[in-house]
Amino acid sequence: MSEVTKIKRGLDIKLIGKADKVLEKADRSETYAIKPTDFPGLTPKLKVKVDTEVKAGSPLFFDKYCPEINFASPVSGKVIAVNRGERRKILEVVIQADAETQYEEFKKADPNGLSREEVKAELLESGLWAFVRQRPYDVIANPQETPKAIFISAFDTAPLAADVDFLLEGEAKTFQAGIDALAKLTDGKVHLNVNPNMNESKVVSDLKNVSINKFTGAHPAGNVGVQIHHLDPINKGEVVWVVRPQEVVFIGRLFNKGIYDVSRKVALCGSEVKTPCYFETITGTSVRNILKGKLKDDEKIRVISGNVLTGTHIAEDGYLGMYDSQITVIPEGDQFEFFGWALPGLKKFSMSKTFFSWLTPNREYRLDANLHGEHRAFVVSGEYDKVFPMDILPVHLIKSILVEDVDLMEQLGIYEVAPEDFALCDFVCTSKIEVQDIVRKGLDLMIKEMS
Structure with a gap:
């Protein structure tokens, strides 16, 4: 070891x-x-x-x-x-x-x-x-x-x-x-x-x-x-x-x-599931029967094939992704909250100490898919560096992808990364930038340039 x-x-x-x-x-x-x-x-x-x-x-x-x-x-x-x-x-x-x-x-x-x-x-x-x-x-x-x-x-x-x-x-x-x-x-x-x-x-x-x-x-x-x-x-x-x-x-x-057997165990999880557990199923299955009778009925929901950071939004009768081992169900969060930013936020998650919820570090949260804001200018705040555990400059790499500077992308470490490595950057981004999509476009550009 x-x-x-x-x-x-x-x-x-x-x-x-x-x-x-x-x-x-x-x-x-x-x-x-x-x-x-x-x-x-x-x-x-x-x-x-x-x-x-x-x-x-x-x-x-x-x-x-x-x-x-x-x-x-x-x-x-x-x-x-x-x-x-x-x-x-x-x-x-x-x-x-x-x-x-x-x-x-x-x-x-x-x-x-x-x-x-x-x-x-x-x-x-x-x-x-x-x-x-x-x-x-x-x-x-x-x-x-x-x-x-x-x-x-x-x-x-x-x-x-x-x-x-x-x-x-x-x-x-x-x-x-x-x-x-x-x-x-x-x-x-x-x-x-x-x-x-x-x-x-x-x-x-x-x-x-x-x-x-x-x-x-x-x-x-x-x-x-x-x-x-x-x-x-x-x-x-x-x-x-x-x-x-x-x-x-x-x-x-x-x-x-001697057979192609892709049966697997899948975790059904999330705050909108009555009894989160595991199911034995097959890759590519429709999730309809897995979800039947398992969901709460209190509001609109979002079904995700995969986890909340990198998974894919699917319908309630959609299909499990090829590489996914979990199905996550969370609230859709398509409602507006009046003065939400000004309230104490005891039940809201924040990486910083914006809300008083930081006083209870072991609390589990019921988060939804609401962006809580709109897309803004790309502000350099240092947030990415706090959650990105590679010796790579994430903001500089993202900007080099946006301007399609292939040489600079190489120098900044494009060969080492995948979109999932930037998922937390998506989550903490004050500017609501879809960082994973940008990284995917950068990788596709590198494939095109290097082929």
Whole structure:
């Protein structure tokens, strides 16, 4: 075990509605969907059309610029819709599920006995390569490259985040198989980053073929980008791959069972949930049956696939995102509050001491999606630096992206960051700047300029 790396800058947002470690099972969803919008930088090309019969693991579409990367159906059934947006952009491929899932059959083998190319070919053919992402650019990994290391964060510090130990419960063998497969893909180490205060499961502590590193601190200490920055920073020309813990399990199932099995545990949490808990479901599921009977009826709500900082707003019958392990439900907050800024604010959260709520540091808050103000001029206030735990100048980097100065973006560390690393900057920004959107545009610009 390595020494503990303490992340000193950050912010824990304590919200009401943490999921209890109780696993429930909702009625099986009638429809599932894979959303190309979950994959930044992807230009999808369809392999199916409406009324096509598919199995779990059948390819639905592929990447136009890297055709070997397939995106597979999570269930068996019939394609019933290809929903499009502006300029015919593909938003969703919707599958009506069979009562019992039928799987495509893939090669079942011990990853330790396979070559790098054989492991890579299995992941590409099955569609599981979509779960392997890379830094820089925070996009799906390029299978033609070899990363200097692979990073897995075994804890999540985002608001109301799912407990990773609970998500991995009972998956020790498949998790180890996934680790063994990933180890074949790099000449460097597979880094598994843990928090000694959060990770107590033997699924993590008894692993082989990994380098275990300890991190503690406030959010975003659990972000893999922050961990990479402190452990093995990315320089120009270097590539690091990242995989989430449950997705390592998906990879392990492929080699242990020879099937594309993306069933997962999901935390249903938030202040507008009656009894926050965990559900066993499948990636891409409609959240309708999970939410049924679980929500309070007192006001308008916002359903988020993911956490409140980086998740995606979806409808109450929308679909779970490809990489998400939680569904968060909070008040919409579309009402106006007269003189809200002038009241004591005992029940309002503030990073500064604007409200008297700072006298109760352990209070949990019922926050909504209200901006509490309008967009303003970009004011340099030093707020970003208090919550951004990298040796990067966040305001300078954001401004270099806004003026599209590629050379300056490189010098200021664009290769090391992802939008999620700036989520707290979004939250604390006095000017209401959508910092994550700006970072995503900057990364897309770098891909265009470097291609």
